[in-house]
């Protein structure tokens with residue numbers, strides 16, 4: 001199976017408005033009618049490395065332009081003026097727009113080392129300590145909108161004390177309840193049945209109260225996904241099951257992409273999985289960036305005329321697009337556990 005990278009990659013790059021000058025990455029993308037809307041994560045600077053969500057639009061899913069001159073969603077709107085909202089995964093359910101986002105409530109600095117992992121410094125920002133929150137911990141939530149532009153906070157999906165991100169809401173209710181994939185970092189050890197952080201599932205009647213997470217999938221191939229895995233984007237409903245792209249991280253913090261097939265009625269049950277990554281950092285913009293090298297990080301997938309459009313962040317710096325025929329991707333899910 002071969003993914004095709006778009007010839008205009010990276011299709012969205014930083015620049016222009018002040019708040020997206022340093023980096024744009026990890027976008028949510030939806031299609032409304034014939035139009036594509038992209039919710040990019042955007043940073044104005046690296047010190048502080050503070051991100052908000054900006055809105056772009058496109059007629060063809062490739063050439064995007066800004067809709068407005070300010071972000072549509074910020075941590076300030078949640079009461080955390082120095083914080084970051086991150087990795088918007090947006091889905092439309094019953095006419096409303098739901099944005100799953102990650103929140104880092106306070107500022108931190110990012111110092112790229114140029115050769116490997118950047119260093120993140122929360123030390124310059126005492127709010128972390130004042131609020132007795134672990135530096136760098138991420139909480140996740142859902143914001144809702146009627147028009148895709150004006151979002152308001154609906155509620156948090158995860159508790160404040162644990163690091164839980166990579167939230168992706170299913171595009172419809174399952175058995176009468178909303179369902180969400182998540183990645184609670186601290187759910188490791190004997191009690192949880194896994195040694196590595198993985199993909200978990202919770203249900204809710206109202207998007208406010210969520211059931212205790214149940215385990216869906218953890219790393220199987222230690223070599224490329226042994227550090228952790230997390231859901232990439234909104235699950236895609238197919239006649240064979242829910243198709244879920246996910247990212248896997250290796251011991252050197254290289255981010256690759258795999259795919260799962262989940263049972264339609266019980267998505268905690270994995271019925272198919274790719275053995276090898278379907279995508280890994282190859283091109284220059286996937287291997288070198290302003291922040292972290294060697295990262296392909298999909299956060300959106302759309303099926304258009306039988307083709308899956310995969311939108312992904314590259315090294316926390318810019319945005320790429322890759323496509324693959326849906327049938328080919330499903331056929332690559334040979335392994336069933």
Ligand code: BMA
Pocket residue numbers: 026086087255292295297313316
């Ligand atoms: C993950 C998240 C993403 C980020 C990626 C690479 O853990 O923080 O938002 O793109 O790391 O830095």
